[in-house]
Ligand SMILES: Nc1ncnc2c1ncn2[C@@H]1O[C@H](COP(=O)(O)OP(=O)(O)OP(=O)(O)O)[C@@H](O)[C@H]1O
């Protein structure tokens with residue numbers, strides 16, 4: 001689904017990613033793991049067109065997208081949920097969800113709202129509440145629900161578990177698993193929380209200082225004591 005080849009990305013004199021290559025297969029959850037500053041966010045921002053690579057290529061379903069602007073990504077089937085759970089706090093939960101469906105026909109958008117509510121029951125209960133009153137977990141569900149309103153084939157998630165209770169993280173990851181199984185969604189999941197991410201992912205890519213140091217089945221990574229201690233912190 002997503003194929004990254006020799007991607008080098010920097011900020012001025014800083015090189016954040018060095019010749020990174022890996023593939024995220026269709027209908028799988030691929031976790032991108034690594035410590036602070038490993039380059040995970042830079043990778044997602046480059047894939048979604050918010051930052052330009054210095055060299056290398058990015059292909060989405062066999063189409064070169066490394067020159068495509070961020071605004072073109074929804075139409076190409078990609079949705080990006082950045083770090084930080086940004087919602088419009090003054091708007092209601094439902095209004096925030098509807099924003100994710102703009103650009104799609106009104107008649108399909110109504111159906112997608114129901115889908116989002118089916119997926120995240122707590123959002124249905126709070127649909128008329130201002131988004132600013134939601135808990136961290138509810139906000140994370142809202143930003144994922146909003147991204148799904150665009151009906152993406154590829155969902156990019158940046159640190160969805162950050163600061164959430166383990167029970168909520170488990171709930172959100174179980175929902176992701178269900179989406180992949182039921183709808184064939186492809187997910188690129190960036191996480192520092194490697195233990196949780198590997199419990200839900202099919203595949204894992206480990207970055208260290210902008211370089212790929214492992215690219216393996218999730219269960220193989222989770223069973224590799226040396227790698228876990230050196231790079232994954234568990
Ligand atoms: N806007 C920027 N300008 C300059 N350097 C940056 C910028 N953004 C990131 N960097 C640098 O690029 C490297 C990778 O940062 P990045 O944010 O991609 O890491 P990360 O893996 O997402 O880290 P974290 O787990 O803390 O979110 C770091 O050395 C960082 O300091």
Ligand SMILES: [Mg+2]
Nearest residue numbers: 040041042083
């Ligand atoms: Mg980051």
